[in-house]
Amino acid sequence: xxxxxxxxxxxxxxxxxxxxxxxxxxxxxxxxxxxxxxxxxxxxxxxxxxxxxxxxxxxxxxxxxxxxxxxxxxxxxxxxxxxxxxxxxxxxxxxxxxxxxxxxxxxxxxxxxxxxxxxxxxxxxxxxxxxxxxxxxxxxxxxxxxxxxxxxxxxxxxxxxxxxxxxxxxxxxxxxxxxxxxxxxxxxxxxxxxxxxxxxxxxxxxxxxxxxxxxxxxxxxxxxxxxxxxxxxxxxxxxxxxxxxxxxxxxxxxxxxxxxxxxxxxxxxxxxxxxxxxxxxxxxxxxxxxxxxxxxxxxxxxxxxxxxxxxxxxxxxxxxxxxxxxxxxxxxxxxxxxxxxxxxxxxxxxxxxxxxxxxxxxxxxxxxxxxxxxxxxxxxxxxxxxxxxxxxxxxxxxxxxx
Amino acid sequence: xxxxxxxxxxxxxxxxxxxxxxxxxxxxxxxxxxxxxxxxxxxxxxxxxxxxxxxxxxxxxxxxxxxxxxxxxxxxxxxxxxxxxxxxxxxxxxxxxxxxxxxxxxxxxxxxxxxxxxxxxxxxxxxxxxxxxxxxxxxxxxxxxxxxxxxxxxxxxxxxxxxxxxxxxxxxxxxxxxxxxxxxxxxxxxxxxxxxxxxxxxxxxxxx
Numbered sequence: 001x002x003x004x005x006x007x008x009x010x011x012x013x014x015x016x017x018x019x020x021x022x023x024x025x026x027x028x029x030x031x032x033x034x035x036x037x038x039x040x041x042x043x044x045x046x047x048x049x050x051x052x053x054x055x056x057x058x059x060x061x062x063x064x065x066x067x068x069x070x071x072x073x074x075x076x077x078x079x080x081x082x083x084x085x086x087x088x089x090x091x092x093x094x095x096x097x098x099x100x101x102x103x104x105x106x107x108x109x110x111x112x113x114x115x116x117x118x119x120x121x122x123x124x125x126x127x128x129x130x131x132x133x134x135x136x137x138x139x140x141x142x143x144x145x146x147x148x149x150x151x152x153x154x155x156x157x158x159x160x161x162x163x164x165x166x167x168x169x170x171x172x173x174x175x176x177x178x179x180x181x182x183x184x185x186x187x188x189x190x191x192x193x194x195x196x197x198x199x200x201x202x203x204x205x206x207x208x209x210x211x212x213x214x215x216x217x218x219x220x221x222x223x224x225x226x227x228x229x230x231x232x233x234x235x236x237x238x239x240x241x242x243x244x245x246x247x248x249x250x251x252x253x254x255x256x257x258x259x260x261x262x263x264x265x266x267x268x269x270x271x272x273x274x275x276x277x278x279x280x281x282x283x284x285x286x287x288x289x290x291x292x293x294x295x296x297x298x299x300x301x302x303x304x305x306x307x308x309x310x311x312x313x314x315x316x317x318x319x320x321x322x323x324x325x326x327x328x329x330x331x332x333x334x335x336x337x338x339x340x341x342x343x344x345x346x347x348x349x350x351x352x353x354x355x356x357x358x359x360x361x362x363x364x365x366x367x368x369x370x371x372x373x374x375x376x377x378x379x380x381x382x383x384x385x386x387x388x389x390x391x392x393x394x395x396x397x398x399x400x401x402x
Numbered sequence: 403x404x405x406x407x408x409x410x411x412x413x414x415x416x417x418x419x420x421x422x423x424x425x426x427x428x429x430x431x432x433x434x435x436x437x438x439x440x441x442x443x444x445x446x447x448x449x450x451x452x453x454x455x456x457x458x459x460x461x462x463x464x465x466x467x468x469x470x471x472x473x474x475x476x477x478x479x480x481x482x483x484x485x486x487x488x489x490x491x492x493x494x495x496x497x498x499x500x501x502x503x504x505x506x507x508x509x510x511x512x513x514x515x516x517x518x519x520x521x522x523x524x525x526x527x528x529x530x531x532x533x534x535x536x537x538x539x540x541x542x543x544x545x546x547x548x549x550x551x552x553x554x555x556x557x558x559x560x561x562x563x564x565x566x567x568x569x570x571x572x573x574x575x576x577x578x579x580x581x582x583x584x585x586x587x588x589x590x591x592x593x594x595x596x597x598x599x600x601x602x603x604x605x606x607x608x609x610x
Contacts, residue, residue: 052527052528053526053527053528053529053530056528056529058537060513060538061537061538061542061544065544065563096421097421221501223446223475224446224500224501224502225500225501225502225504226446226447226448226449226500226501226502226506228448237475239475244478245478331420332420332459332460333419333420333421334419334420334421334423335421335423336423336471336480336482338480345448347449347471349449349451349469349471351453351458353457353458353459354459357563359457359458360453360454360538362449362451362452362453364448364449364471368505368509369448369449369502369505369506371505372501372502372504372505401528402528
């Protein structure tokens with residue numbers, strides 16, 4: 001025990017030693033396996049040190065030792081709440097490297113799934129985020145819609161999570177005939193659902209008390225720390241790669257980028273709820289643009305031949321064999337295509353050495369970088385505030401640790 | 403391309419690579435000073451990428467490159483600043499310029515063993531405390547075991563993949579786009595048995 005010396009500078013009469021408090025790694029409010037070491041002065045937090053890596057499985061190293069197609073298994077597992085964000089970032093990078101051409105129908109289906117994934121992720125965010133604040137009710141409403149979204153994922157590719165549905169050059173298969181109608185019936189009254197969520201908590205005095213002015217992050221601080229996505233937009237910077245650097249046909253859609261000025265926990269909740277409305281808008285426009293057509297690059301050097309051709313064409317069998325055993329060989333080069341996921345900028349920096357496996361894959365994981373803001377936004381409040389701030393930053397620990 | 407062309411005022415000339423990424427080489431001794439100038443010009447640090455070119459087919463000046471992903475908000479342009487480093491050479495941390503460098507540089511240090519001098523808190527971040535070595539270095543083994551078949555035959559995963567990567571002719575003799583070996587007249591190479599493999603590994607690395 002160190003000797004307690006009277007703090008002559010302090011105005012408070014009672015001075016206590018700092019206490020070190022360990023939160024996690026298994027703690028419901030960390031939404032995964034994250035350990036926080038807190039330095040507390042009484043009830044107030046003076047320092048937050050996140051310790052991550054509990055889920056680190058070396059995705060980047062593994063991806064260097066798998067073919068480009070096999071890596072479609074790893075991309076969605078990085079961020080399991082918005083899998084399609086990572087899938088899209090990965091395939092767009094590889095497509096640029098090999099020069100694949102994506103048919104318009106595939107692009108539109110990708111946009112629909114990308115936005116449904118964003119809704120899925122934000123629904124989990126708002127449900128569990130409010131659960132951390134002690135508001136139990138909304139979880140059930142949010143998960144009702146989340147289940148519907150997952151049903152739509154299941155209908156299209158058979159998986160509710162970690163889909164791996166995109167392919168370099170398009171999609172693994174075409175969507176079911178009635179799927180656009182199912183999506184439309186989900187999104188056309190989705191805005192009413194968002195209204196319902198907002199009515200449930202946005203004016204609640206307890207919610208306001210716990211989120212307004214809590215976990216402040218100024219625009220300059222956020223940019224300095226490399227924060228992207230809804231967290232940055234809540235701090236007043238309208239950076240959205242769907243608008244700034246349109247990919248996969250986003251330039252065709254009309255939507256707004258919700259932005260707020262205060263950069264507190266309340267704003268981070270609000271921005272995500274508004275983003276869900278915009279996602280529903282984009283999906284409706286993409287459904288209108290959805291035309292029948294191919295969903296794969298016709299090049300046999302990139303996408304698998306159709307199953308029926310294997311019965312009659314020897315060439316198709318050879319292509320099939322080559323693609324399955326080795327895959328395609330992109331030319332030498334380095335590529336990076338950023339995508340706006342539910343958490344911020346996702347990008348795969350891929351280096352090709354001319355082989356069928358990437359020489360190096362570097363994932364720009366937005367959760368990892370966004371988590372840096374906890375050291376700034378999480379301090380000077382009480383412990384309960386930290387839980388609210390952590391929920392509002394919305395890290396996915398798979399994305400943090402990779 | 404305003405912010406990119408304005409880089410020439412600082413004496414910097416970015417050039418696009420084969421996929422259109424704007425890249426900029428900066429010598430390691432000038433990096434901190436340049437980083438300050440870039441920050442003043444409105445560039446923000448979005449990512450730090452550690453690259454190991456040990457086995458890359460195109461020879462590079464140095465083994466390592468630390469590539470800084472910088473984004474200009476007003477003009478929506480991106481530039482990758484590449485700082486080349488020899489094995490064991492340290493680069494100055496840019497934490498004093500951009501706070502984002504904190505975790506990002508720690509990650510590169512953890513996975514590639516590149517030291518960032520003047521970093522306030524250079525500790526491991528993702529791998530366990532007791533892990534030795536730097537996993538993303540090209541000479542870090544994956545630690546797989548060979549797949550066994552009967553009569554002592556086995557499949558060495560690394561050799562199998564080397565065939566697929568196009569660097570060597572693998573099981574199918576395919577080198578990525580062109581066939582180099584004719585089918586006839588070439589004797590099929592018989593893979594060594596597991597016993598000889600284990601003996602070779604023991605000879606190289608001592609007793610396992």
